Amino acid sequence: MTTLHGLPVAPRQRRDVPAFHHSVDVVVVGFGAAGTCAAYEAASAGASVLVLERTGGAGGAAALAEGILYLGGGTPTQVAAGVTDTPEAMEAYLLAACGPAPDRAKIAAYVAGSLEHHQFLCDRGIEFQPTIDAETQMAPKGTDGLVWSGGENAWPFTEVAAPAPRGHLAKTVRSTGWLLMKTLAEAAVAAGAVVAYDTRVERLILDGDVVVGIEATRYGEPFFVEAASVVLCAGGFIYNDAMVEAYAPELLRGTWKVGTEGDDGRGIAMAMAIGAATKSMHAGEVSLPIIPPRRLVEGILVNGQGQRFINEDTYMGRVGQAALYEHDATCYLIVDEAAYTPNWMGLEATWVCESVEELEREMGLPEGALAATVDLYNRHASLGEDPQFHKAADYVRPLVPPLGAFDLRPGIAPYAPFTLGGLSTTVDGEVLHLNGSVIPGLYAAGRTTSGVCSFGYASGLSIGDSTYFGRLAGRRAATKL
């Protein structure tokens, strides 16, 4: 028998509920990036809001994350940092970066709302320092508020749109994800949302085909909540190996899961169990965090055949996806002395040799393969060009032996995956049935849904779309009052 999800996700009919413990306008499942924002907006709209959070505290995966928010189109932070950006450039970039089959409606809404969402965050007390750290695609060491978090300044996106750094980070000396979530959780509570911690949802409650509440477990006992609207903000499924195997088996080779144990997919599965449609369940972000320092991209990345396969200066999530989905998770970084340094996490060259021939032999690559790759690369690099993979000229120069190679295979290098697929929803967070209709009473946001990223990714898009569409879902859920 196929191993399955092992979650008790079949719905319960209202007539089978002995008694409801609570009755509210809006119940929000999960108090992470999407849930805090949904709860804030629903409560601000006047709804009575109960949040069910399975852990003992707020924040979800976002509180453990670097907390980058992908925002642009000319935010005040960008403008103050001297960055030129437009909504058109941001949208063109996202359409190119988030495919194949990008969700055009969500991308359009996300771009259109970006300045307002930036303001919303600032109004809650988040400060973005208007300076850029160009060295990293992740959180800076300092308090710079902007990073190039999606390869906007590298091929192919340079051919698609004027590049701009759009990764926004809250100013703090501690984790920005923690600060962001602390701020948003406090805002939700201040707006009137009530949070029940240590409360794990189990299944939806239906009246016919209408969602009218949710069943949870609290202190070992069933806990029934009646609600006009249920908003699922329960994260993704990277911590459910059976679901990952069924939908995105490539991610099983990821070594460093991004998320919490709560990302077991139950929010997705309990909606699927009543006919909710999903999208892009095979998609996963897979960061392979090689840099900083950025000068490492003066080297070349090769696969198990000693071939290059991507421009090294692109977003590391694109490198990780390509390595894991397309190159059998086999990847090496070849550098010379001028480019060499241990990377930010202390990874060092596994092999160092006087010649490329010796190096490929040590690495066990096919004879002559790496030499052919380096020869071709160097021939173009001596002209400052990379016609095969289009690395930017700044990082293109011939590699000079001795050469070193970082072993970037799983188990040695971290592949940091999380799931991007989830429920199909409207822009306003209504969950869609397989037949195309809206499921009455059910809303979702965050990684419980398929968001702006159908497959491709940039850092900050998950917390970005979770918070933004979490707000829209909370607002729409409250309109049923």
Added chain:
Amino acid sequence: MTTLHGLPVAPRQRRDVPAFHHSVDVVVVGFGAAGTCAAYEAASAGASVLVLERTGGAGGAAALAEGILYLGGGTPTQVAAGVTDTPEAMEAYLLAACGPAPDRAKIAAYVAGSLEHHQFLCDRGIEFQPTIDAETQMAPKGTDGLVWSGGENAWPFTEVAAPAPRGHLAKTVRSTGWLLMKTLAEAAVAAGAVVAYDTRVERLILDGDVVVGIEATRYGEPFFVEAASVVLCAGGFIYNDAMVEAYAPELLRGTWKVGTEGDDGRGIAMAMAIGAATKSMHAGEVSLPIIPPRRLVEGILVNGQGQRFINEDTYMGRVGQAALYEHDATCYLIVDEAAYTPNWMGLEATWVCESVEELEREMGLPEGALAATVDLYNRHASLGEDPQFHKAADYVRPLVPPLGAFDLRPGIAPYAPFTLGGLSTTVDGEVLHLNGSVIPGLYAAGRTTSGVCSFGYASGLSIGDSTYFGRLAGRRAATKL
């Protein structure tokens, strides 16, 4: 709003059925490879069987196909042809070829049942001529009954298991798929199954959580069938662009859909609508039928960067999958005069040049890239070796200019996809709920399910597992009498 499947798949409760037009033990949906076999076995077990077929005739996609059946482990046809094969070798091959995350239970059952299934087909009147056509991986021009249909005699499978040809074809001068389906349909009817043609199913009928029948449309009117068991053998979803976009967007670039308009995914979707689990919905077989003739594989396949990416002598489905999923559907075959000939479908070299430098310029490849590839290939080929991609020595020799290149991009070459993902079922065809339980009254087989192929494929596995697991599902469905 995300484009969705547009199928009226939400279930109907029994109390909402005005009256049943028929009441039977077993209703089988679809009269193709899986449905004919399910109906045969259920009727043979004594059940009253009604088949609902949306078209005016039997056969489904299989009747349009080449009709290869993947069988092995030492079938009488193999033995008479002088082929040595064992169940162990067949199982080892399938575990390697059908992953990642192969369905071990289904593969084990399929291997264990292979000789009996061969006998079952022979007993119905199918004749397999015990001769091998080594030139093709598809249907032979003649009446040879065996082909190498899965790259068993090429790397990496030669390192996994003793190779054997396992693609079995019924002896006929007409399409073997047609003959196979004619035979199986007649067998089902002879066993007592009744077929309602021109009858399209719409939704499952439930009594609580138990499947008790199915609603169809017949001559424009609702048609309600009550049944102790419903067996969904309704094909895959390659003809539903919205489903393909949601689950397997890479396949949208396939130019030559393999299936019928009936492969709109409704069998899968109507079960999903009651909580059925799915597996491998992103998987698609994508044949890129370059050969015959086989000598074309003396050339080399390169991607848009002028790099080789696979051993050219492997199964063409592996080439098509790699090109479409991993190389942006950009693929060229480079040949010299000794290897050159128009292929079986009349595809000719798009470019012919005196030198590799001229050829790469004409093709628009990065300067020097193809030359580097040919140089490296030729260097090893002069020793009869291919250490980079492991093409068998028989096909490895240096390429001598002038060189020609076949343009194998979609629109020029056919990419022939069909979907491999579908419902999660037990070996006996019981449909599994997301929570891991069996959905009472519901069975499925064929491309409505995820079968022995989780992702990788060999020709003959779809009709092979559809007919075999169709039989098991029909038999199990009849045990509820």
